[in-house]
Amino acid sequence: MDLLFRSEILKAVRKYFYSTSVIEVVTPVIQKFASSEVFIESIEVKNYGYLHTSPEHAMKHLLSKYKDSIFQICPVFRANEIGSFHKEEFQMLEWYRSSFDLTKLLEETEKLLRFVLKEIAANFDCGHLRFPFQKISYKSLFLNTFSENPHTVSLKKLSQLSRRLNMPNINHSRSEYLDFLFALKIQPKILTPTFVFDYPVCQAAQAEISFDDEGEKVANRFELFIEGVELANAYQELRDAGELLTRFNDNNAIRRLHGKKEVPVDYQLLESLPLMPKCAGASLGIDRLMKIISGSPDINRFYDID
């Protein structure tokens, strides 16, 4: 039954993209560079490189040459991520839309899910997912819960709020405090499908920086949460190689702070970035989508081979 479930979802996703002329690509699972993210650990393949934690870099390299919209469904690998919403190997859908701005990609994400659910509706009950999805800024959520503006709140205040929630005592950056507070107090309460947008600048990752309605600097990205689970993550893709290098170096500085090994900078990506068309990209966890639709308590059941 689960086999058919995954198959139907993948078929529907492909049907959607093929009908909108987004082409399917395949990039190597083994990469030369490990993930540059501070808290995402790559699995090393001795003498070969690293299993990719996401196809992001390789797909951006393709984009810089092909210049048009692409998508990929592939296994990705992240060491030590084990839980009822996490697996060290999971299946990811990642797609890039040439010339899209983030608003258009947000609309497409909802449209894609609506399409997939409709396609599988004959065999699988998806009635509990309500359309249209909600939209709310990161700032509003943070203000509602902590009465603090996440973009301007002091590090000291963040530390106080976190300590009150029993945060393990180690060195923390601004982003870590925000993540901890968000994950503990805000995320579990986002039950109906909701897009959260305009993230704090320190969490820009590979997204462009822009300004929100009130003129505050924000990261131009969104995440989609359903039933307290992060299902999708999207950026207005950064094309400024110098800026990305600065962020990579910042990540390495935080890695050092945590006693982790530095990660060599993916210079191929830095070379590709300026050649990329203006684009927006998103990733979506297929296993989490299956979990949400089926109401199963654990994503690991979709991998039972016994």
Place this chain on the structure above:
Amino acid sequence: MANYSTNEFKSGLKVMLEGDPCNIIENEFVKPGKGQAFNRVKLKNLRSGRVWERTFKSGETLESADVMEFEMEFLYSDGTYWHFMKTDGSFEQVASDKAALDGSEIWLNETDRVTVTLWNDNPILVTPPNFVELAVIETDPGLKGDTASGGSKPATLKTGAVIKVPLFVNIGEVVRVDTRTGEYQGRVKQ
């Protein structure tokens, strides 16, 4: 002594926390987006019985607790200690003080089998069977034939426990009791 990392935490694992042996009840892995992963863990302190909620950085470790559970037969109480014997054929005996019994002494019937939790070979918890059968030694006279009125009265059992029983139960009869709730379950035919 072995150490367990957060990703090995699972329900039933016995670990040391703040000097006390604890039983892990629940372990939730939380990974915010690209942020630091942590684990929200519920543990039961096996000495106090209290449930603790703690947040650990993923990858942190806790020392394992030398906690073992044994099925044992309750032998007798001398008033200060309660004596138990292993049922694995070793005839090994342990003596438990009142603290480890934590109120469960009122359900201990000689020759009944119980679960005794040992920490570094000392009893820290005695769990009686879920159901025990005990004779009534004191209660008001029963109303013969009254099996339907639904009233109840207190009755003292041979171990000293006082429970509520239906009006028709008499002294000398054996009743079945749920030790988790202290509720009367029925009469046992001898």
